Amino acid sequence: MKPKRIKQIEFGLLSPEEIRKMSALKVITADTYDEDGFPIDMGLMDTHLGVIEPGLRCKTCGRKVDECPGHFGHINLAMPVIHVGYVKLIKNLLRASCRSCGRCLLNPREIEDAKVSLQKCLDNGLFNETDTVFKEVVREASKAKSCPHCGAEQKKIVLDKPTTLREERHKLTPREVRGRLEKIPEGDLPVLSVNPEIARPEYMILAVLPVPPVTARPSITLESGDRSEDDLTHKMVDILRINQRLLENRDAGAPQLIVEDLWELLQYHVTTYFNNQTSGIPPARHRSGRPLKTLTQRLKGKEGRFRSNLSGKRVNFSARTVISPDPFISINEVGIPYQIAQELTIPARVNRYNIEVLRELVRNGPDTYPGVNYIMRNDGRRIKLTEKNAEHLADEVLEEGCVVERQVIDGDIVLFNRQPSLHRMSMMAHTVKVMKHKTFRLNLCVCPPYNADFDGDEMNLHLLQSDEARAEAMILMAPQEHILSPRFGGPVIGAIHDHISGAFLATYHREFNYEQVLDILEKINWLKGMPEPDRVDENGIRYWKGISIFSLILPEDLNLDYKASIFDTDLPEEDTIVRIRNGKILQGTVDGRSISAFKGKILDTVVREYGPDEGRKFLDNVTKVSLGAISQLGFSTGIDDQDIPEEASNQIREGLQMASDAVAKLVRSFHEGILTQLPGRSLEETLEVEAMKVLAKARDVAGEIAGKHLGLGNSAVIMAKSGARGSMLNLSQMSGSIGQQAVRGERISRGYENRTLPHFKRGDKGSEAKGFVKSCFKDGLTPTEYFFHAMGGREGLVDTAVRTSRSGYMQRRLINALENLRLVEDGTVRDTDSVIVQFKFGEDGIDPAKSIAGNPVDMEEMFKKRMIYNQENDPLKKEVKE
Amino acid sequence: MVKIDVTKHMLVPEHIILDEEETREVLEKYSINKESLPKIHITDPVIKLIEAKEGAVVKIIRNSRTTGSAIYYRFVVAK
Numbered sequence: 030m031k032p033k034r035i036k037q038i039e040f041g042l043l044s045p046e047e048i049r050k051m052s053a054l055k056v057i058t059a060d061t062y063d064e065d066g067f068p069i070d071m072g073l074m075d076t077h078l079g080v081i082e083p084g085l086r087c088k089t090c091g092r093k094v095d096e097c098p099g100h101f102g103h104i105n106l107a108m109p110v111i112h113v114g115y116v117k118l119i120k121n122l123l124r125a126s127c128r129s130c131g132r133c134l135l136n137p138r139e140i141e142d143a144k145v146s147l148q149k150c151l152d153n154g155l156f157n158e159t160d161t162v163f164k165e166v167v168r169e170a171s172k173a174k175s176c177p178h179c180g181a182e183q184k185k186i187v188l189d190k191p192t193t194l195r196e197e198r199h200k201l202t203p204r205e206v207r208g209r210l211e212k213i214p215e216g217d218l219p220v221l222s223v224n225p226e227i228a229r230p231e232y233m234i235l236a237v238l239p240v241p242p243v244t245a246r247p248s249i250t251l252e253s254g255d256r257s258e259d260d261l262t263h264k265m266v267d268i269l270r271i272n273q274r275l276l277e278n279r280d281a282g283a284p285q286l287i288v289e290d291l292w293e294l295l296q297y298h299v300t301t302y303f304n305n306q307t308s309g310i311p312p313a314r315h316r317s318g319r320p321l322k323t324l325t326q327r328l329k330g331k332e333g334r335f336r337s338n339l340s341g342k343r344v345n346f347s348a349r350t351v352i353s354p355d356p357f358i359s360i361n362e363v364g365i366p367y368q369i370a371q372e373l374t375i376p377a378r379v380n381r382y383n384i385e386v387l388r389e390l391v392r393n394g395p396d397t398y399p400g401v402n403y404i405m406r407n408d409g410r411r412i413k414l415t416e417k418n419a420e421h422l423a424d425e426v427l428e429e430g431c432v433v434e435r436q437v438i439d440g441d442i443v444l445f446n447r448q449p450s451l452h453r454m455s456m457m458a459h460t461v462k463v464m465k466h467k468t469f470r471l472n473l474c475v476c477p478p479y480n481a482d483f484d485g486d487e488m489n490l491h492l493l494q495s496d497e498a499r500a501e502a503m504i505l506m507a508p509q510e511h512i513l514s515p516r517f518g519g520p521v522i523g524a525i526h527d528h529i530s531g532a533f534l535a536t537y538h539r540e541f542n543y544e545q546v547l548d549i550l551e552k553i554n555w556l557k558g559m560p561e562p563d564r565v566d567e568n569g570i571r572y573w574k575g576i577s578i579f580s581l582i583l584p585e586d587l588n589l590d591y592k593a594s595i596f597d598t599d600l601p602e603e604d605t606i607v608r609i610r611n612g613k614i615l616q617g618t619v620d621g622r623s624i625s626a627f628k629g630k631i632l633d634t635v636v637r638e639y640g641p642d643e644g645r646k647f648l649d650n651v652t653k654v655s656l657g658a659i660s661q662l663g664f665s666t667g668i669d670d671q672d673i674p675e676e677a678s679n680q681i682r683e684g685l686q687m688a689s690d691a692v693a694k695l696v697r698s699f700h701e702g703i704l705t706q707l708p709g710r711s712l713e714e715t716l717e718v719e720a721m722k723v724l725a726k727a728r729d730v731a732g733e734i735a736g737k738h739l740g741l742g743n744s745a746v747i748m749a750k751s752g753a754r755g756s757m758l759n760l761s762q763m764s765g766s767i768g769q770q771a772v773r774g775e776r777i778s779r780g781y782e783n784r785t786l787p788h789f790k791r792g793d794k795g796s797e798a799k800g801f802v803k804s805c806f807k808d809g810l811t812p813t814e815y816f817f818h819a820m821g822g823r824e825g826l827v828d829t830a831v832r833t834s835r836s837g838y839m840q841r842r843l844i845n846a847l848e849n850l851r852l853v854e855d856g857t858v859r860d861t862d863s864v865i866v867q868f869k870f871g872e873d874g875i876d877p878a879k880s881i882a883g884n885p886v887d888m889e890e891m892f893k894k895r896m897i898y899n900q901e902n903d904p905l906k907k908e909v910k911e
Numbered sequence: 912m913v914k915i916d917v918t919k920h921m922l923v924p925e926h927i928i929l930d931e932e933e934t935r936e937v938l939e940k941y942s943i944n945k946e947s948l949p950k951i952h953i954t955d956p957v958i959k960l961i962e963a964k965e966g967a968v969v970k971i972i973r974n975s976r977t978t979g980s981a982i983y984y985r986f987v988v989a990k
């Protein structure tokens with residue numbers, strides 16, 4: 030059958046007659062079940078409304094549980110009540126119509142005009158524009174002092190939230206409101222936003238309330254045997270009880286006051302039945318104090334029907350646990366605990382080639398790994414394996430054509446995911462490696478794309494259930510295929526932290542002895558024999574340079590020239606400019622610029638020119654060599670890495686004092702009015718700008734002084750300069766000065782009357798009073814400095830909180846708009862109706878992941894390559910060599 | 912008020928009305944009918960200026976940082 034296309038959806042209102050007509054039962058008793066647990070006739074659980082208990086039959090349609098869809102019932106309300114969902118519209122209708130004759134309070138010509146502009150909107154398909162017309166009509170009509178049709182004087186109507194309407198001081202009862210609405214003639218309704226063909230305004234006042242089928246509000250039986258009713262049932266009980274009391278009081282001729290109170294109570298219950306979060310009234314609560322989840326709450330928000338049940342689904346064959354690192358597995362692998370491997374299964378169809386292998390698995394049963402949890406026999410029966418029946422099933426039942434649900438084994442393809450899944454690299458296809466212990470293990474190089482760390486992060490894992498899915502995932506979703514990011518055309522997967530420190534330590538002026546080299550090469554499974562030593566000392570002891578060891582893992586014909594992270598004009602070029610010829614590092618230091626995620630130059634080149642397979646091998650080897658080296662050499666940082674000589678501290682303190690004095694001088698000249706005003710700035714702004722300039726400079730100078738005493742022998746400096754972690758700014762804040770704290774990009778200025786804290790004089794504009802922190806983290810902050818620092822820090826936290834929620838919402842909307850687009854074979858991008866969105870992907874057909882930082886070709890690099898080639902093949906040089 | 916020729920603006924790409932033959936070729940190339948082309952409203956300033964009729968197909972030549980120029984087609988619609 031051809032799928033049908035929904036052209037439009039019409040929303041209308043049910044009339045009391047329609048509600049009665051579609052009702053299978055008039056509900057009159059508030060009781061649900063009798064002592065024997067049977068539904069009470071004419072009660073809320075009457076089997077006319079559908080069945081939820083097995084064995085019983087529906088009295089309306091005669092079907093059993095799951096076959097009967099359930100049927101609506103109804104309650105006749107003793108007095109009419111307002112439907113909360115429509116109060117705004119009711120208010121507008123009352124205001125825009127005559128209180129005496131019911132006509133719209135515009136003169137006939139204006140009504141005609143409005144009808145014309147409405148029709149125009151509909152003809153042009155501008156359905157959203159109709160709202161403006163309605164708003165205009167209501168605004169103009171409610172201005173009328175008297176009716177243009179009958180001349181009756183009009184009174185002001187106000188809405189007292191949530192459901193009380195007042196005309197001047199008189200409270201309108203729902204009955205009066207209904208009377209007014211009934212009088213509005215059909216001809217005037219269209220301009221008041223009501224379509225008379227599908228709704229009458231008086232239907233918004235409820236005289237009959239539909240009772241949802243029991244299937245929509247099933248009761249649950251607790252373990253203790255007690256029955257617990259759905260929140261909607263509770264609400265219906267409340268409505269029925271009050272309705273009954275209201276009916277009795279009214280018929281007995283009770284005082285008006287009592288009847289009115291009960292009427293209002295009925296209104297309250299019906300209101301909360303629709304929406305228990307109506308503003309202005311307390312939410313109805315369960316006996317335990319928990320607010321009831323009524324109709325609106327079922328639909329709305331993240332946990333509502335739409336977002337939780339229709340847009341989102343739960344899946345089987347998935348697992349979640351804490352993650353931890355393992356540098357000895359590949360970036361393509363994921364370590365899985367036995368406990369999880371034994372729970373998760375993959376279906377395998379038995380054929381003549383695999384029957385013996387599978388028979389052994391079946392024989393293992395569910396408890397001996399690797400085993401089988403279920404067998405699907407040829408007749409379709411699913412049998413659960415136990416210790417006891419495993420042997421029997423393996424020998425007697427297993428045959429070709431059966432489906433065996435076998436436990437996960439090494440080499441299976443699984444999807445691995447960490448929330449929030451903001452880009453495609455948040456979900457990649459890893460190869461399983463079953464391991465001891467209870468965490469998922471992953472190679473550290475894949476931390477950046479998942480944005481994972483190991484401070485308690487958990488990740489999800491999904492088993493692929495079909496061969497097609499596995500093949501597709503392996504080819505498209507493996508981490509090695511995502512080393513280069515489509516976001517910026519560089520590596521997102523790459524070395525981080527200790528890998529970089531390790532590479533730096535190994536390659537910066539470092540030699541290794543025989544044992545050390547052996548230890549490192551053993552880790553990468555090096556089988557090509559010991560490389561030639563770089564140096565043999567007078568005792569005949571052989572030494573290998575770190576860069577030589579590192580060269581072993583490079584492709585043999587790699588040629589590359591670039592500046593290392595530690596590049597600095599003060600350092601000799603041999604250390605800071607990396608030169609690679611034919612896979613040999615001739616000079617330079619391997620650090621962040623070479624191998625790191627986001628910046629790694631060697632990594633980028635290897636993946637681009639030798640493909641993802643080589644890229645993966647390279648990264649796996651980098652991990653092992655770097656960590657091998659760092660384990661050999663040892664590396665740690667501590668508080669004494671922030672120590673600087675007494676003399677340097679004094680120098681820093683003097684510099685900061687001078688800056689403070691300079692600011693004081695600026696403030697003085699400001700007060701004396703001799704400060705030179707900057708163009709386009711007020712005098713005050715000038716002072717702020719100048720003070721900020723002086724203080725920023727002071728911080729930098731303090732950092733420089735501190736930096737001078739922190740050399741490459743310092744672990745913290747090694748991490749900062751090699752690009753492993755932290756920056757020199759972080760270090761200068763630890764041992765130099767923290768610097769100016771800012772809120773909204775300005776020096777701190779708010780708090781008390783004309784001052785930031787009571788510790789300062791009013792109007793003090795000096796550096797200390799405006800949030801300049803002279804101290805460094807190591808020495809510690811003064812109380813006022815600490816307070817300013819907290820102010821600056823808090824702004825950062827608030828900003829990120831606001832940003833994430835806003836960008837999350839924007840992304841949700843973007844994805845909802847774009848998720849159905851696909852790339853067609855002819856290169857066009859189309860939507861589900863095959864309407865073209867782009868004639869070429871991105872209008873240029875370039876895969877951003879394969880671009881060079883966004884450009885289709887890297888001319889500079891090509892020229893550089895050619896130059897290296899020319900140098901290498903220089904005929905003059907060749908002769909010399911020979 | 913001075914009327915500005917929007918086609919002269921640096922951010923407005925060149926719009927060309929295709930004749931019947933060219934239109935047929937484009938539709939054939941992508942094996943689609945006009946309705947599957949991206950749309951442009953007849954009240955669009957450029958469309959008004961070049962006086963394209965409802966049902967016409969316009970070719971738009973945009974500047975591209977990566978490929979120099981990129982070609983796009985749009986179907987002129989009235990609503």
Ligand SMILES: [Mg+2]
Binds near residue numbers: 482483484
């Ligand atoms: Mg974390």
Ligand SMILES: [Zn+2]
Binds near residue numbers: 078092097099100
């Ligand atoms: Zn039924």
Ligand SMILES: [Zn+2]
Binds near residue numbers: 132179181
């Ligand atoms: Zn009137």
